[in-house]
Amino acid sequence: MRIAMLDYLKEDDEPQEYKGKCQDLANTYRNCLTECLILADYTQPQDFLIEALVFHSFGEYISSRDAKSSTWVLSGMIVRLAMRMGYHQDSQPALSSSPFQAEIRRRLWAHIRSADIMLSFQMGLPSMIDQRALKGPLPRNFHDDHGFDEECTVVPPTVPESEPTQVSYLIAKANLVFGFAHALHESTCGAEMTPERLLEIDRELRQIYDRVPEYYKLGQLSSQQSLVLVSARFTLASIHHKSLCVLHSRFLRSANVDQRLSYSRRVCLGSAMSILRYQAVQDQEIMIDGRLRNLTSYQSSLPIHDYLMAAAIITATLCSERTAEEGLHHQRTNGGPTRIEMVKALALSAQIFGHMRDSSLDAFKAADVLNMLVKQFEAKNRRTTSTSRTIKSRPCANLSKSVSSPSRQRKVGRSTSNDTSFAFAGSGALGLGGIKARHSPHHSIDIPQPVHASTTESSQLPESSSLDLLSSWAEDGISSYSESLPNGYPSYQTSTGWMMPDQVSPMMDGRFDGPVISTNDMSYHAPLNLDDPMSTLWAFTETS
Numbered sequence: 001m002r003i004a005m006l007d008y009l010k011e012d013d014e015p016q017e018y019k020g021k022c023q024d025l026a027n028t029y030r031n032c033l034t035e036c037l038i039l040a041d042y043t044q045p046q047d048f049l050i051e052a053l054v055f056h057s058f059g060e061y062i063s064s065r066d067a068k069s070s071t072w073v074l075s076g077m078i079v080r081l082a083m084r085m086g087y088h089q090d091s092q093p094a095l096s097s098s099p100f101q102a103e104i105r106r107r108l109w110a111h112i113r114s115a116d117i118m119l120s121f122q123m124g125l126p127s128m129i130d131q132r133a134l135k136g137p138l139p140r141n142f143h144d145d146h147g148f149d150e151e152c153t154v155v156p157p158t159v160p161e162s163e164p165t166q167v168s169y170l171i172a173k174a175n176l177v178f179g180f181a182h183a184l185h186e187s188t189c190g191a192e193m194t195p196e197r198l199l200e201i202d203r204e205l206r207q208i209y210d211r212v213p214e215y216y217k218l219g220q221l222s223s224q225q226s227l228v229l230v231s232a233r234f235t236l237a238s239i240h241h242k243s244l245c246v247l248h249s250r251f252l253r254s255a256n257v258d259q260r261l262s263y264s265r266r267v268c269l270g271s272a273m274s275i276l277r278y279q280a281v282q283d284q285e286i287m288i289d290g291r292l293r294n295l296t297s298y299q300s301s302l303p304i305h306d307y308l309m310a311a312a313i314i315t316a317t318l319c320s321e322r323t324a325e326e327g328l329h330h331q332r333t334n335g336g337p338t339r340i341e342m343v344k345a346l347a348l349s350a351q352i353f354g355h356m357r358d359s360s361l362d363a364f365k366a367a368d369v370l371n372m373l374v375k376q377f378e379a380k381n382r383r384t385t386s387t388s389r390t391i392k393s394r395p396c397a398n399l400s401k402s403v404s405s406p407s408r409q410r411k412v413g414r415s416t417s418n419d420t421s422f423a424f425a426g427s428g429a430l431g432l433g434g435i436k437a438r439h440s441p442h443h444s445i446d447i448p449q450p451v452h453a454s455t456t457e458s459s460q461l462p463e464s465s466s467l468d469l470l471s472s473w474a475e476d477g478i479s480s481y482s483e484s485l486p487n488g489y490p491s492y493q494t495s496t497g498w499m500m501p502d503q504v505s506p507m508m509d510g511r512f513d514g515p516v517i518s519t520n521d522m523s524y525h526a527p528l529n530l531d532d533p534m535s536t537l538w539a540f541t542e543t544s
Contacts, residue, residue: 002029002059010062010298030059045085050108053078057115065360067301072119079116079128082109088133099155100148106139110170114177121184122305124531131185134178139167164215169232172212176236179208180243187246195261201247202267209240227288231295234278238306241271245313246530252313253320268313269336275310276345279303283352296356304362308533311349311370314342315540316528318377343377346370362534369537376541 005026008014014022033056042049057074082088087109097105113129120127142148144166146156159165161172183201186193218233244267251264282295318339337345350370356363529536 002026002033003055003062005029006059006062012297026059026063030056033059042081045081050078050082050085050087050112053081054108054111062300065300065304065356066362067122067305069123072123072125075112075115075119076128078112082112087112088129088136090137098150098152100150100152103139103148103155106137107167107170109136110138110174114174117177117181118302121180121531122302124529127181131181134181138171138174141165141168141171161211162213164213168213169216169236172216172236173232173239175208175211176239176243179205180239180246183243183247187250193250195251198247198251198264202244205240205243205247209236212236224290225288227293227295227298230286230288231298234282234295235303238275238278238303241274242306242309244268244271245275245309249313249528249530252317252528266336269317269342272310272313273337273342273345275306276314276349279307279352280348283355296352301362304360304366305533307349307353308362308366308537309530311346311366312528312530312533312536312540314346315373315537318342318346318373319540339377339381343374343381346377347374350374365534366537369534369541372541373537 002025005018005022008018008022009026014020018025033052037052037056040046040049042053053074057071057078060068060071060074087105090106113134116129117127140155140158141161141163142156142158142165144156148156161168183205186197186201216229216233216236218237248264248268248271251261252268255261255265279296282299285292285294287293288295321339347370350367353363353367353370357367358364
């Protein structure tokens with residue numbers, strides 16, 4: 001009942017009989033549940049204890065948009081109680097459980113393991129479940145309405161993972177989260193990670209995402225799709241990109257001095273930009289369940305942490321480039337987004353966090369720190385652009401007497417290579433309608449790949465960035481839904497053209513001639529702590 005009341009509040013659609021009472025009722029149900037758990041002595045194993053605690057922890061999680069240590073503590077308690085009751089052991093001769101009970105235990109344990117991993121990373125602490133415990137069997141994929149109830153003597157026949165069922169989202173999410181935990185463990189275990197090992201884990205992560213049913217992958221947008229389904233697709237895609245960010249971040253800085261590692265830089269920055277793009281898409285008014293919705297209002301603390309992590313990766317890259325020319329050189333040699341593209345992504349993220357500042361303390365702080373960083377990066381871009389124009393205009397000084405003034409002005413006033421703009425596929429590619437992406441006649445838009453505009457007035461961002469900035473990077477205006485353009489969301493692999501380079505990195509070919517630069521020495525101006533992105537961003541404001 002508490003979760004239902006909280007859902008009414010998020011929907012801003014309270015029933016008439018509960019008008020103005022949903023928050024009080026949610027608090028009342030919370031107090032009643034905690035009193036029942038205490039009276040029943042929740043420290044002792046008993047029927048339906050874990051189910052009640054899981055619902056309680058989920059209610060605590062969705063009740064706030066900020067990370068709460070109490071939710072993580074509650075998750076740890078559930079882990080220990082579940083292990084005491086044998087949930088981590090698939091078969092126990094002493095337990096005479098029915099097929100129904102055994103399958104429900106599997107589902108609960110998969111959820112508990114996933115929650116422990118994600119909440120522990122959010123708090124910057126290690127998971128409470130050993131890596132070996134993650135190898136246990138997952139729930140079976142079958143339809144619950146095919147005779148699966150408390151009276152069944154045998155579970156229904158399983159179906160392929162590609163077929164969507166009531167439990168397929170739990171299975172897909174658990175696989176992605178366990179892959180994330182594996183990548184995180186390999187990246188933080190302290191051992192030197194070889195490029196070969198990194199590529200092996202990279203392939204495993206991509207294979208896990210490939211096994212996700214197409215039903216749960218970001219694709220075409222339909223106005224009849226449910227809110228739960230659309231949110232689930234964004235969640236799964238974000239977990240995949242977060243795994244790639246964590247895995248490849250160790251090579252992010254090294255790629256600037258060792259071209260063999262350029263693949264890691266492309267993937268890490270590409271995944272970070274994709275996460276911020278998902279933030280922008282969900283902040284649009286999207287036609288879901290037959291009406292326009294803004295998914296940002298449904299987000300809790302974990303998505304906000306993902307956006308901050310992506311912003312920290314992009315900020316670290318921008319701060320490591322002393323000049324815009326150096327950033328342009330890295331983009332040309334290593335691939336990846338340009339400096340202007342990354343600054344625009346941060347600017348839009350700051351704008352979205354600013355809209356959430358009244359409902360989230362983390363968003364309030366994120367908006368302030370990102371705005372400070374964007375101003376610093378814009379100032380650096382302006383200084384570099386001004387210096388570049390001054391240097392280019394000097395050779396014309398001796399010719400000023402022999403050429404006409406208008407001709408000279410046209411020569412000096414040409415845009416430099418830094419004055420480029422970036423356009424993702426327009427709003428039509430996102431199924432959000434209406435706005436055309438400005439593009440160069442030499443680069444056609446291949447949805448949803450990015451293209452570069454020929455010139456812009458200035459490398460500085462506009463004072464009032466549009467909500468559609470990330471989907472059409474060079475246009476101002478608010479997008480609206482259009483039934484005539486239902487071409488879905490950016491896909492994880494082809495959403496950015498620079499993630500598919502013309503020349504394959506030597507790292508991808510497995511050719512490593514000579515020693516590889518150490519991946520443990522992250523020589524940034526501030527520590528790049530992906531599990532504490534807010535502190536990382538604040539540290540970069542003092543060094544950028």
